[in-house]
Amino acid sequence: MPTDLAPKSAAHYYFVLWDWEGKLDRGHKAPYVAAREAAGREEASPTAAIIDRQSAKAAQKGGAASTPRALMRAGK
Numbered sequence: 504m505p506t507d508l509a510p511k512s513a514a515h516y517y518f519v520l521w522d523w524e525g526k527l528d529r530g531h532k533a534p535y536v537a538a539r540e541a542a543g544r545e546e547a548s549p550t551a552a553i554i555d556r557q558s559a560k561a562a563q564k565g566g567a568a569s570t571p572r573a574l575m576r577a578g579k
Contacts, residue, residue: 508514521527 509517518527
């Protein structure tokens with residue numbers, strides 16, 4: 504981290520706090536929805552999906568609940 508910013512521990516503390524409070528999701532979702540609506544999309548969420556090898560392996564092992572990384576991606 505650059506020296507003119509807060510210490511790494513403080514930045515991590517606020518990142519975890521804002522993630523727990525849902526501020527990071529809201530900070531991402533509002534501009535995302537606005538951009539899709541400005542582009543003339545009917546729905547605010549995309550209809551396509553991409554499945555990578557990691558997700559396919561998790562599904563074979565028992566779905567999203569089987570790996571912590573998959574849980575983070577699923578927003579649980």
